Amino acid sequence: MSHGVYGHIAYTYSKESTEGFLNDQDTQYTHELSQDDQGQMIQITAGWHIPTPGTWASSSVLRQIMGWGVSGSYQSFPHSGPLYTAPGGVYATGVNPRVPHPTFAHEFNTCTITLTGTLQNCSLDNNQAAWSVQPPYTLAKLNPYYGALRMPWPQLTNIDLAKTFSVREGVTVEFRAEAFNFTNSPAFNGPDTGYSDQTFGQMTNFGQANDPRELMFALKIGW
Numbered sequence: 001m002s003h004g005v006y007g008h009i010a011y012t013y014s015k016e017s018t019e020g021f022l023n024d025q026d027t028q029y030t031h032e033l034s035q036d037d038q039g040q041m042i043q044i045t046a047g048w049h050i051p052t053p054g055t056w057a058s059s060s061v062l063r064q065i066m067g068w069g070v071s072g073s074y075q076s077f078p079h080s081g082p083l084y085t086a087p088g089g090v091y092a093t094g095v096n097p098r099v100p101h102p103t104f105a106h107e108f109n110t111c112t113i114t115l116t117g118t119l120q121n122c123s124l125d126n127n128q129a130a131w132s133v134q135p136p137y138t139l140a141k142l143n144p145y146y147g148a149l150r151m152p153w154p155q156l157t158n159i160d161l162a163k164t165f166s167v168r169e170g171v172t173v174e175f176r177a178e179a180f181n182f183t184n185s186p187a188f189n190g191p192d193t194g195y196s197d198q199t200f201g202q203m204t205n206f207g208q209a210n211d212p213r214e215l216m217f218a219l220k221i222g223w
Contacts (some may be wrong), residue, residue: 010039021142032143033083038153040080047071047160072124072159072182082151082209084190087148087200097130103192107191108149110201115130121200131195149193151209154185174220184213 016037019029049069069103090112097109111122113132122129134140187210192199 003049004051007046007047010041010043010045012043013039015039020030022143025139030143033145033147035083035085035119036143037083037145039076040078040183042076042078043179044074045071046073051157067189068161068163070159070161072157075156077153079150082149083145083147083189083192084151085157086142086144087131087195089134090142090156090195091134092142092146093132095128095131096148097146100127102152104191104203107201110195112195112200121195133195149190150189151190153187154210156185157182157209170223174218174222176216176218178218179217180214180218181211182213186210186212214215 015035017031018034019031021183022030029214036149047070072184081145093113095109095111099109102108106124109125109128109130111125111127111129111131112120113129113134114120115133119129159179160176160180161178162174164172164174166172186208188203189207189209191201191203194200
């Protein structure tokens with residue numbers, strides 16, 4: 001910390017898993033990624049407590065900014081958005097379902113081998129099938145949350161502004177204003193993962209999945 005300025009950078013790598021049964025008749029748990037798994041996070045925190053030098057006292061403008069504290073945090077989740085539900089009723093063929101440049105109209109590889117051996121939904125994937133339809137009366141093999149299928153997660157910024165005012169001897173008032181997700185960056189729900197749907201692999205629900213911008217104001221009186 002120097003002249004009231006401080007900063008902190010943190011990198012987190014983690015793996016959140018859960019366990020459950022893929023089929024009702026299974027007798028052993030299957031270990032799988034949790035829907036909330038976010039493997040990597042970079043967080044930068046910085047702040048500045050504006051000093052109160054005596055030379056500022058002669059300026060009415062500088063007197064207004066003396067003593068304020070400003071801080072903020074920035075969070076980034078590289079390649080680590082939350083998992084969305086894997087397609088149901090299919091097996092994974094081993095082809096990575098990620099696409100180089102996902103769009104709302106094509107979030108992942110939708111090319112599927114049907115029960116008759118034909119291909120469907122392959123026009124954008126060079127006939128490289130990532131899925132094959134599960135035959136009737138067979139056991140599921142695909143975990144509910146597939147590691148390669150993740151929602152893009154926005155970069156988040158939070159800001160805090162605070163100052164303590166001296167009202168009279170022994171009495172102070174602290175004012176604080178906070179903004180969470182200051183840029184109101186949205187994360188959307190996952191795409192359609194029904195392999196037989198016309199909108200398979202497309203974003204159709206644009207409801208905001210993360211918290212929108214939130215503003216908070218507080219006053220604290222001390223005596």
